[in-house]
Amino acid sequence: MTILDGAIYLCAATAALATLLMLFQRNPVKAAMLMLTALLATAGIYLALSAQLLAALQVILYAGAIMTLFIIALTVTPQAWRDRPAPGRVARILGLAAAAVLLTELLKVSTALKTAAALPGFSETGTLGIARELFGRFAFQFELMSLVILASIVGAVALASKRRSAQ
Amino acid sequence: MNSYSLAAIAFTLFSIAAAGFLTCGSLVRMLMFLELMLNAANIALVGLGHNAASQAYAAMLLAVAAAEAGVGLALIIMLASAFKTLEPENIKELKG
Numbered sequence: 001m002t003i004l005d006g007a008i009y010l011c012a013a014t015a016a017l018a019t020l021l022m023l024f025q026r027n028p029v030k031a032a033m034l035m036l037t038a039l040l041a042t043a044g045i046y047l048a049l050s051a052q053l054l055a056a057l058q059v060i061l062y063a064g065a066i067m068t069l070f071i072i073a074l075t076v077t078p079q080a081w082r083d084r085p086a087p088g089r090v091a092r093i094l095g096l097a098a099a100a101v102l103l104t105e106l107l108k109v110s111t112a113l114k115t116a117a118a119l120p121g122f123s124e125t126g127t128l129g130i131a132r133e134l135f136g137r138f139a140f141q142f143e144l145m146s147l148v149i150l151a152s153i154v155g156a157v158a159l160a161s162k163r164r165s166a167q
Numbered sequence: 168m169n170s171y172s173l174a175a176i177a178f179t180l181f182s183i184a185a186a187g188f189l190t191c192g193s194l195v196r197m198l199m200f201l202e203l204m205l206n207a208a209n210i211a212l213v214g215l216g217h218n219a220a221s222q223a224y225a226a227m228l229l230a231v232a233a234a235e236a237g238v239g240l241a242l243i244i245m246l247a248s249a250f251k252t253l254e255p256e257n258i259k260e261l262k263g
Contacts, residue, residue, distance in 0.1 A: 001168075002168075003205065008176070012179075016179055019180060019184055019187065020183055022187060022196075022199070023183075023190065028193070028196065030193060032199065033239075035180075035199050038206070039203075039206065041208060045210055045214075046210075049173075049213055049214055049217065050217075051213050051225070053222065054209075054213060054229075057229055058229070061232075061233055062232070064203075064221060066232065066233060066236045069236055069240050070198075070199065070240070073195060073244060076244060077195065077243065077247040077253060078227065079251065080193060080253050081245050091190065092190045094189075095186055095190035096186050096189075096190060098185070099183070099185045099186030100182070102181075102182050102185055103182035106174075106178040106182070107178060110175070111171070113170040113171040113215075114169065114171045116169060117169075119168055119173070126219050126222065129217075130222050132219070133222075133223035138220075138223055138224075138227070141227065145230050145231070148230070148234055149233075150218035150233075152237050155239040155241070156237050156238055159241040159242060160237075160241060160244075160245075
């Protein structure tokens with residue numbers, strides 16, 4: 001096992017532990033901080049997989065922008081802070097069982113990957129290659145993505161203005 | 168490290184997040200777990216692809232996640248002001 005494998009396993013264990021602790025955390029801001037830990041650990045996994053650009057994007061976009069959005073949403077919705085009774089035991093057991101079945105099935109399906117070739121080692125950043133793909137082969141999809149983001153901006157602004165006029 | 172271990176890591180993270188999504192009782196928390204599920208899918212994409220194309224897809228998926236979080240949180244804030252609650256079982260206007 002190389003040092004990169006060790007780094008991947010360590011980051012994956014951190015992310016899994018943070019997500020598990022989120023399940024049992026009642027305080028929403030502490031849950032958000034645990035989510036931040038999981039997202040930063042994911043950035044570590046990307047770095048070990050020699051996806052340096054994605055690691056930087058993960059920190060800037062997920063850990064920066066999306067986490068800020070969540071914290072602001074928690075601040076403006078006082079309902080999120082109210083102590084609420086834990087969900088029913090049956091619902092909780094059913095949810096955990098469904099997730100366990102999902103995991104078993106996914107692992108069963110992916111046993112074919114056991115015979116796949118081993119991953120290549122650490123390599124130089126492929127930012128130029130990613131840019132060639134984004135603006136060459138996937139140019140249409142990339143432009144379509146801007147439409148998706150525009151639609152989401154328009155949707156969010158429409159929802160917010162509706163709320164203001166309703167008050 | 169082979170592809171199977173990476174797939175197992177991504178699937179485990181996805182399943183834990185799915186368990187959280189199914190068992191938590193608040194809309195904001197559900198959206199958080201949804202983001203973590205998308206994150207796990209991204210790890211699978213980057214880990215199993217290991218070429219420039221899969222990383223380009225993952226970059227586009229990051230943009231989708233940002234758009235989804237923006238619209239989702241706008242919806243949640245609107246629901247919170249309309250129903251005065253963030254628990255999905257208490258929002259039952261459409262329930263017959």
